[in-house]
Amino acid sequence: MKPMTRSTILVICGFLVFSMALTALSTMSIAYGQSATPTAIPLPHWTYEGAEGPDKWGKLDDRFAVCATGHAQSPIDLTKAQKLNLVDIKFNYKSSKLNIFNNGHTIQVNYDAGSSIIYNEIEYKLVQFHFHHPSEHTIDGKAFDMELHFVHQNASGDLAVVGVMIHQSDKDNAAYASIFDNLPSAAGTPQATTAMIDAAKLLPDVRLYDTYVGSLTTPPCSEGVRWLVLTTPIDLSAKQIEAFAKLFEGNARPVQTINSRDVLQDNVAAK
Numbered sequence: 001m002k003p004m005t006r007s008t009i010l011v012i013c014g015f016l017v018f019s020m021a022l023t024a025l026s027t028m029s030i031a032y033g034q035s036a037t038p039t040a041i042p043l044p045h046w047t048y049e050g051a052e053g054p055d056k057w058g059k060l061d062d063r064f065a066v067c068a069t070g071h072a073q074s075p076i077d078l079t080k081a082q083k084l085n086l087v088d089i090k091f092n093y094k095s096s097k098l099n100i101f102n103n104g105h106t107i108q109v110n111y112d113a114g115s116s117i118i119y120n121e122i123e124y125k126l127v128q129f130h131f132h133h134p135s136e137h138t139i140d141g142k143a144f145d146m147e148l149h150f151v152h153q154n155a156s157g158d159l160a161v162v163g164v165m166i167h168q169s170d171k172d173n174a175a176y177a178s179i180f181d182n183l184p185s186a187a188g189t190p191q192a193t194t195a196m197i198d199a200a201k202l203l204p205d206v207r208l209y210d211t212y213v214g215s216l217t218t219p220p221c222s223e224g225v226r227w228l229v230l231t232t233p234i235d236l237s238a239k240q241i242e243a244f245a246k247l248f249e250g251n252a253r254p255v256q257t258i259n260s261r262d263v264l265q266d267n268v269a270a271k
């Protein structure tokens with residue numbers, strides 16, 4: 001066996017961290033009626049292009065099969081949404097330590113306990129948030145520069161993800177500075193830090209949304225995820241977006257077939 005280079009070790013470390021995260025998510029998927037995942041066998045490496053890219057994910061491992069065979073996959077193009085007066089998403093976000101790390105596929109911030117959303121009278125705790133470049137969902141066929149995913153879980157293990165579209169502007173967004181000024185360039189584990197982040201400040205002021213039921217957008221692509229994609233984007237500067245793009249040129253799964261699913265839109269005109 002060849003001696004490992006530092007970068008190889010870092011990639012493997014990043015992969016192990018991500019595998020653990022995926023194992024946790026796979027365990028959650030039991031709640032959606034899917035099979036339990038043996039934890040002993042590591043999940044395979046996957047990428048956003050080439051031989052381990054999105055169109056191959058379903059073939060890389062039996063545990064990723066639903067990436068190819070599922071009928072309720074994410075992301076999708078959010079189009080022809082039925083405009084309704086839906087319940088508001090109640091955000092109870094508090095500050096957290098900035099537990100930021102590069103997991104090999106994105107920049108992720110693990111969130112301290114104590115923050116949640118309430119949706120349809122069910123509490124979903126905020127677990128982590130992370131970014132995609134460009135956006136994964138599109139709205140009426142239009143992709144945004146980036147997309148932020150706030151991942152939440154309820155007491156039964158069901159996931160609800162709030163998506164925030166990111167639009168490029170001229171001005172740095174100060175609320176995001178502590179993240180985008182110090183993006184960890186090497187894959188690794190969450191770093192102990194004294195810096196704080198307030199997820200409430202990362203949201204747009206208007207919180208109308210599109211909603212549908214889909215999946216994780218990364219392997220194992222588990223279904224049964226409640227998506228709540230805010231229809232008002234936030235702005236980041238070109239400089240902030242470029243800092244992320246330098247690390248992740250493209251980490252967005254292409255849009256999937258909607259099949260028989262409905263997209264509902266919480267629309268001010270319907271209120």
Ligand SMILES: [Zn+2]
Pocket residue numbers: 130131132149217
């Ligand atoms: Zn995501």
